[in-house]
Amino acid sequence: MSVSKILQGENVDLDQTVNLYEMLESCLMSLRNEEKFSTFKSKAKSMCGSQHYKKDTQRKRKLKLTYGESEKEHTEFNGRKSFITDSYYSAIDTLKSHLARRKDVYLQLRNSFGFLWNMNEVEKFDLKEKANNLFIS
Numbered sequence: 684m685s686v687s688k689i690l691q692g693e694n695v696d697l698d699q700t701v702n703l704y705e706m707l708e709s710c711l712m713s714l715r716n717e718e719k720f721s722t723f724k725s726k727a728k729s730m731c732g733s734q735h736y737k738k739d740t741q742r743k744r745k746l747k748l749t750y751g752e753s754e755k756e757h758t759e760f761n762g763r764k765s766f767i768t769d770s771y772y773s774a775i776d777t778l779k780s781h782l783a784r785r786k787d788v789y790l791q792l793r794n795s796f797g798f799l800w801n802m803n804e805v806e807k808f809d810l811k812e813k814a815n816n817l818f819i820s
Contacts, residue, residue: 696800697793704786708779715775720767735762 686703689695713719728734798813 697789697797698800700789701786701793704782704789708782708786711775711779711782715772717767720771723771 686707690700690703795817798810
């Protein structure tokens with residue numbers, strides 16, 4: 684069963700949800716390297732006809748330099764490197780931040796309400812303290 688189906692299921696608990704989001708984050712960050720990009724690139728090449736990056740086929744743009752600046756201070760990436768940093772890494776970082784935000788919400792929910800799923804295992808004093816914390820927050 685996929686992670687998406689598990690997260691959407693009605694029997695998923697807060698601990699499992701937090702663990703799945705942590706797993707998704709680590710899996711996503713493992714994709715953030717040039718070897719994985721090369722794998723995806725070779726698969727994409729087999730599916731589409733284009734073999735070149737758009738930036739490599741366009742003319743080189745002339746920089747507008749201000750007084751005291753030199754062209755040596757500016758780094759121009761080739762099409763591949765530019766695509767990796769501007770698109771591939773950017774997409775992964777955006778996805779990671781959205782996953783982290785969702786995971787944080789579930790962490791807060793687990794910290795506030797998680798004891799309700801295992802009340803038999805919680806000490807009486809701790810149970811009373813956690814229940815009081817619900818009213819305080």
